[in-house]
Amino acid sequence: MVQHSVDRSETQSASAAAGRLRSIIAAIACISVVGFSLSLTLPLLSLMLEARGISDTWIGINTAFAGFAALVISPMTTALVRQFGTTRLIYLSILAGCVSLLLLSPAPFWLWFPLRFILTAAITVLFVTSEFWINATAPDHRRGFIMGIYASVLSIGFALGPAVLAVFGSDSPIPFIIAIGALLAAAVPVTMAGGFVPKVEGRARHRLVALLFMAPAATLAAFVYGSGESTMFAFMALWGIRGGMGETQAALLITMAGLGNVVSQIPLGLIADRTNRTLAMAVCAALGFVGAALLPFTIDTPWLIFSIIFVWGGISAGLYTIGLTQLGARFTGADLAAANGLFVMLYALGMIIGPPIAGVAMDAWPGFGMPMAIALFFGLYSAMAFIRWMTKGEPLISPPQS
Structure with missing residues (x-):
């Protein structure tokens, strides 16, 4: 009887460890794909505006909306996670980001400001939520190692984005399609994580x-x-x-x-x-x-x-x-x-x-x-x-x- 209890405990412990590992891999994969999409999108949008004849000053002002959006949405993310749940909020953010990207190309320049705000706010929520997810799931004695893996993989994703733009050029619709596709693909590892996504209960x-x-x-x-x-x-x-x-x-x-x-x-x-x-x-x-x-x-x-x-x-x-x-x-x-x-x-x-x-x-x-x-x-x-x-x-x- 005691042996059966020990075996069951070891099985549950192994299952929990496997679930934790799957959860961490899913979070790192999700945010790394988002980072790739972001690094591809940022220079692409500037080049699109330049092709329209928009001045450098206005391109800079429009880009500054990204920092403003991050400042506004970051402190609100905890309440959003608590209200919608980690997984649902990630899905909603991916959807908002994709819709914003789709609307940017045909939109008049004045509409780029609210769309840029929404796009950056969505990506900021994805970063905050994913980093919370990784931090909350990582075991204490390996947290630094896991964060190191996350930072390295994210850096690779950031490096690949401009490379795609260099290969296809800003005149081609392919980089834009790849950016939207990558953002949509970020939902796949989240779905694969299943019930191992951490929740936020109560208030800070x-x-x-x-x-x-x-x-x-x-x-x-x-x-x-x-x-x-x-x-x-x-x-x-x-x-x-x-x-x-x-x-x-x-x-x-x-x-x-x-x-x-x-x-x-x-x-x-x-x-x-x-x-x-x-x-x-x-x-x-x-x-x-x-x-x-x-x-x-x-x-x-x-x-x-x-x-x-x-x-x-x-x-x-x-x-x-x-x-x-x-x-x-x-x-x-x-x-x-x-x-x-x-x-x-x-x-x-x-x-x-x-x-x-x-x-x-x-x-x-x-x-x-x-x-x-x-x-x-x-x-x-x-x-x-x-x-x-x-x-x-x-x-x-x-x-x-x-």
């Missing part, structure tokens, strides 16, 4: 401001990384060209950062499972500061600047991966969903604040302004995280978790 016990102060190192990591990454995408190639590089070499600067991101996130996730995460984020930011500060002095040596950007881009991206890992270890249930919403909201805020500051610095201090602006963000954050780790008296090595 803490307001967003309280969550910020409860985990400042983790939440502010999103703001700093959002500032640095968006600045790099906006200005790195232009900075390279103005520094004497050819267009191909300058474009490779961003490519190298992306490759570093893909390669580094799993090792950084493993580090996050074994060391103090606040300290790990402080070190990532410190290396991000050093890497950005070295860029102006290495631009004349291509192999050296490519090597620095490869390492710098990968390690600095650890702020996002380890920050998410820290939230999963710190919060549960509705509070975790709210914290994930805050994380994405601060990332979006960084996207809005970072590039303008870097642009002003670039005009005022050619050659040095842009990398030094990025270095400033990373340096200030690193100092804050180091101080927080030291004042809290936390150990260097994280205690083992079951």
Whole structure:
């Protein structure tokens, strides 16, 4: 009788572990396909507007609606998950995103603003919900490793989107069809997850401001990384060209950062499972500061600047991966969903604040302004995280978790 109980318990445990694994794979697959669709859509929409004769200024204003939508919808996601359920909300968001994309092509330009808002709001909900899903499902002792896999796979998805656009061109309807098809395909792994999708029950016990102060190192990591990454995408190639590089070499600067991101996130996730995460984020930011500060002095040596950007881009991206890992270890249930919403909201805020500051610095201090602006963000954050780790008296090595 005892043996039968043990066998039944082991079977149930194995079944739960298999279900958890299937759930995590489904969430990572879902959001990675969404990331691919997003990375294909963003440059495609800008090229479509340019073909219509829309000025760069208005294209920029329309694109800025993406950041505004993310700021508005992120703090609302927890309530939406609670009201509709995780799976249903994902389906509704996919539907809203596809409808928005379908309407953009024939729509007059003034209608692009509300449609861009709806599209970005839907994608933001997908990111917040999927990251909550992964964080809530991952076991404590492997959370960093799983978040590293998520970040790496997502980076691959982001890299493939522009590649599709480069192959088919913006004049062809194929990239647009692929973007919509990819967004629809994101529903498939969600359906396959079955009943293993986490639910949000009850309300968050803490307001967003309280969550910020409860985990400042983790939440502010999103703001700093959002500032640095968006600045790099906006200005790195232009900075390279103005520094004497050819267009191909300058474009490779961003490519190298992306490759570093893909390669580094799993090792950084493993580090996050074994060391103090606040300290790990402080070190990532410190290396991000050093890497950005070295860029102006290495631009004349291509192999050296490519090597620095490869390492710098990968390690600095650890702020996002380890920050998410820290939230999963710190919060549960509705509070975790709210914290994930805050994380994405601060990332979006960084996207809005970072590039303008870097642009002003670039005009005022050619050659040095842009990398030094990025270095400033990373340096200030690193100092804050180091101080927080030291004042809290936390150990260097994280205690083992079951």
